[in-house]
Amino acid sequence: MTTLTPRERIRRFFRREPIDVMPVFSGMGMVTIQAIEKMGIHFAKVHSSAEYLARSAITSAELFGLDAVIVPYDMCTVPEALGRGVSLYEDADGILYPTVPSKWGTLDQVDLPADTGYLSKGRMPVVDEAIRIAKAYENGRYAVGGWVLGPFTMAGQLIELDVLLKGLKKDKDRVEDFLSKMTDLVIQIAKHYQALGVDYMNIREMGSGTDLLSPRMWKTLIQPNLKKVFAELSSPKILHICGSTDLIIEMMNECGSDAISVDQKNNVAESRKKLGRDAIILGNFDPYGTLVKLEASQVDGVIKKCIDNGVDAVWPGCDLWPDLKADNMRAYVEAVRKYGKAPTPAVGRMN
Amino acid sequence: MGNEGMREKLLKELSEGVVEYDEERVKKASNEVLDKGLNVYDAVMNGLAAGMEKVGALYDQQEYFVPELLMCADALYAGLDILKPHIRLEDLGDKPKGQVVIGTVQGDVHDIGKNIIKMMFEVAGFTVHDLGRDVPLEKFVEEQLRTDAEIVALSAMMTTTMMGMKKVVEMIKEKNPNVAIMLGGAPVTRDTAGLFGADGYAESAGNAVQEAIKMISRLREMQQK
Incomplete structure (x- = not known):
């Protein structure tokens, strides 16, 4: 039986060409505490060093047999480059992800740059270099995944969320204008990472599920911007939304991505029926619940259920929580390989 | 119009x-309400809070979403700002009241859910000590000791910060075992709250905001006892 390299496996997967077995990967962070500990570093230090970022992602992939490395891990690199600062929590115990300390408080305060100079500010060059290191590792053995927040989620990282949400109703024209600028920003950054050679690009419009917005609002304010983003990007490109997505899954599929990623709140069996066998669906297990809380013996069933429900590749619903149980992580990878030998609705198998 | 008629009209x-x-x-x-000398506490609970309870129902029915909820909360606050200074202690009687320390744990800058829970406590007559968001864990313990609050309410909207809540629970219980601790926030489930040894649980596995609004009903029920 032919065995593909991790990168070949993922490249073929998105081209819908037959593969040997289901790849184990994600479009969100997959760094593990086991890799961080092996490197002898503190988690808070990993975000500011290209070497640490790349090595921690690669070490995680090597320790557990993943097919891809994904960087960066935090959602603050762009806001930081745009002058909104970053809290790295270097003195805090345990794992805390960076946050944005000084979002714009009103739409009047928004001050976006006219050029792309921000791409070389803050930690943006760190991420670029981490992508280069990851790509070069063992002659490109691993696929390198890139991601950018979607326009609405990016807006929520730059401006106070309540201002944004209320503005959707109270100040619609100005919010639409702001979202349009966010769309241009997302396109610039995603294209930048694609030019650096990432093997796939995940647009994470995380904050736009129907936990927050009505399907009608999603159609008028979110979908048009996502369509613009995907029209500008080359393949492979993925749309990820977490939270409630059952009511918008068909609209998600109309945005022009090559694949759709959803979390554990989505009824994938129903989504598969709605989207048909050609759509690549990724998802949909709860990473914290499955890899941190469950017993290792229970993980197999969770992964099998995702595949039985009709995903083409098992993706976690969000970033892996790094402080996961190693046995659970191994059980997850093992289960994907075991149940992923058979073809899935959109992607066949070589033998 | 008689007093009762006026009351009904204004509550509506x-x-x-x-x-x-x-x-x-x-x-x-x-x-x-103030001009007519009506019972202010009644206006808050059976006017403003009753309205917010309906908002919660509209959210459950997916008529309203978070943007609408936030605007409804603004309207409630607009009324509360006017009415609250005029609530008399005797209006509260033996209704639940006390002090609450509330905040969003370090590493989390999302405070929409926390702000709505805060509003619920304020509506019910609690004195709220709001530590804001991205609050260092020790600060919760310090503030509880400083104020001698009966309740500490912690919120974390993201999985990546909820672990911090476990540490706060441990620290507070160590210093003062009698404090009631409530956990809320999107990723916190009842199992997790149990795991952390917390006393209360602002039921919010699905959505922090939705569940915060459900607290209104419970508070109104308590108020009517």
């Missing part, structure tokens, strides 16, 4: 003003 105005996120309408009705 307050309630509908909140539901229709009409801040001006709520302000006008609130001022009228």
Whole structure:
């Protein structure tokens, strides 16, 4: 039986060409505490060093047999480059992800740059270099995944969320204008990472599920911007939304991505029926619940259920929580390989 | 119009003003409550809070989403700002009241859910010590000791910060085992709350905001006992 390299496996997967077995990967962070500990570093230090970022992602992939490395891990690199600062929590115990300390408080305060100079500010060059290191590792053995927040989620990282949400109703024209600028920003950054050679690009419009917005609002304010983003990007490109997505899954599929990623709140069996066998669906297990809380013996069933429900590749619903149980992580990878030998609705198998 | 008729009319105005996120309408009705010398606590609980309870139902029915909820909360606050300074202690009687320390744990800058829970406590007559968001864990313990609050309410909207809540629970229980601790926030489930040894649980596995609004019903039930 032919065995593909991790990168070949993922490249073929998105081209819908037959593969040997289901790849184990994600479009969100997959760094593990086991890799961080092996490197002898503190988690808070990993975000500011290209070497640490790349090595921690690669070490995680090597320790557990993943097919891809994904960087960066935090959602603050762009806001930081745009002058909104970053809290790295270097003195805090345990794992805390960076946050944005000084979002714009009103739409009047928004001050976006006219050029792309921000791409070389803050930690943006760190991420670029981490992508280069990851790509070069063992002659490109691993696929390198890139991601950018979607326009609405990016807006929520730059401006106070309540201002944004209320503005959707109270100040619609100005919010639409702001979202349009966010769309241009997302396109610039995603294209930048694609030019650096990432093997796939995940647009994470995380904050736009129907936990927050009505399907009608999603159609008028979110979908048009996502369509613009995907029209500008080359393949492979993925749309990820977490939270409630059952009511918008068909609209998600109309945005022009090559694949759709959803979390554990989505009824994938129903989504598969709605989207048909050609759509690549990724998802949909709860990473914290499955890899941190469950017993290792229970993980197999969770992964099998995702595949039985009709995903083409098992993706976690969000970033892996790094402080996961190693046995659970191994059980997850093992289960994907075991149940992923058979073809899935959109992607066949070589033998 | 008799006093009871006036009361009914103004309660309706307050309630509908909140539901229709009409801040001006709520302000006008609130001022009228004061002008007519009606029971202010009654206006808060059976006008403003009753309106917010309807908002919660509209959210459950997926008529309203978070943007609407936030605007309704603004309307409620507009009324509360006018009415709350005029609530008399005797109006509260033996209704639940006390002090709450509330905040969003370090590493989390999302505070929409926390702000709504805070509003619920304020509506019910609690004194709220709001530590804000991205709060260092020790600060919760310090503030509880400083204020001798009966309740500490912690919120974390993201999985990546909820672990911090476990540490706070441990630290507070160590210093003062009698404090009631409530956990809320999107990723916190009942299992997790149990795991952390917390006493209460602002039921919010699905959505922090939705569940925070459900607290209104519980508070109103308590108030009517």
